[in-house]
Amino acid sequence: MISHAVEDYLKAIYEIEEDVGHVTTSLLAMHLAVAPASVTGMVQKLAKARPRLVNYERHQGVTLTPAGRKIALEVIRHHRLIELYLAEALGYDWDKVDAEAEKLEHVISEEFEDKIAALLGDPTVDPHGDPIPTKDGTVAEACRLPLSAIEPGCTVRVARVRDADPEFLRYLAELGLTLRAQVTVTKRAPFDGPLHIAVGEAGAPVRTHALGRSVTDRIFVERQ
């Protein structure tokens, strides 16, 4: 039986691999809020497990084996399905779903997973725009075009927000920057200055904001 801790390690390895490329001990330690020495210990255990869940060579970082990736994707599917279920069926705000899903992901049964997936109509993205892995372990390519890369004059739609921090998510919601919101970039201030945007559908009242790079780097958009 796979422990909650192991599930969280595999999930974290997958996520770091996805958005940094190389998974180091210290990144894992930060991600999991655990001492680096604890990570080394766990990673050695995962590498010794049968079947092996990670590839690990001292000082070389960690990668998932197929068996490890399979478990990671199962946990991530649980997590994202639960997030969406909480938002859709129970009316959770998008800044609260992550913390709740973090605990529920480890305890729900296959039946629970299947029931909420069916109820949601086999959804493909969670409330933050992250793709939901399918049951057989395939994941759609996530949107990777940051708002910070959009030229003035272009109109795009928010497709994904890459941050789980509740404060950040509440801030975005206040600005109207929720999933699928329409955004027009009006101006980019020089010397890496703020990006000026207008948020809202054509016809509806449009709100304008100036956003710093650390914000616009974490919002991913799609062209229309």
Added chain:
Amino acid sequence: MISHAVEDYLKAIYEIEEDVGHVTTSLLAMHLAVAPASVTGMVQKLAKARPRLVNYERHQGVTLTPAGRKIALEVIRHHRLIELYLAEALGYDWDKVDAEAEKLEHVISEEFEDKIAALLGDPTVDPHGDPIPTKDGTVAEACRLPLSAIEPGCTVRVARVRDADPEFLRYLAELGLTLRAQVTVTKRAPFDGPLHIAVGEAGAPVRTHALGRSVTDRIFVERQ
């Protein structure tokens, strides 16, 4: 922070106290599927905790303190609300809800609890007829009249089934003996023989069965 294990012990103590009266080490061990020595160890820890969660004197059994009872009732509220939610919102059969609730009860937040309680209309009983404790820790008196005590000729309604065994629950469902089903006792065979009953609403097709004592003792009913 209270561990899942402690929550399960306190819940088990409450439940045994409720339907046997006196809570012994061996009953707890059976209930929790754990060795008797493990129970002794945990119970000593609960008695040493601050605030104390149980009263314990060697060889004298265990009782809950007010602090212990409070936690037990919170966990039981979670458990029964979740059972009902699974049945009502996700279409679970009543024999599957217990196993799922057993895990979920320890991880849901106050917000989750409040949301499902509101969605269910602040219900008072779970899918097996067990009363759901209120948020402030009061519990309605559970129905305690067993079907085995009903005289021939009387018509009653199933109010509570005192067993979590999925096989047993599926068997009852097959007989039509679900919560609130109408039952008329037609005959009691002598020498502790089977109880003959007719199940069904007036007008609907009525089915008859003969049930042994171990079944009728676990079905509680209310007079109409």
Added chain:
DNA sequence: CACTGAATTTAGGCGCGACTAAAAAATTAT
């Protein structure tokens, strides 16, 4: 190439919650 600072690993230890085997206490039978 040697030095230095950062990242990583090793060593040793802790609390939790379970276990088995053996001792002790309580209960029941003779």
Added chain:
DNA sequence: ATAATTTTTTAGTCGCGCCTAAATTCAGTG
């Protein structure tokens, strides 16, 4: 009242997942 049986407790151990402190290894610099 004593013996046999059952129940409960003690003693000792284990795996898990974390910790701190110290040792090691790596990477960048002069």
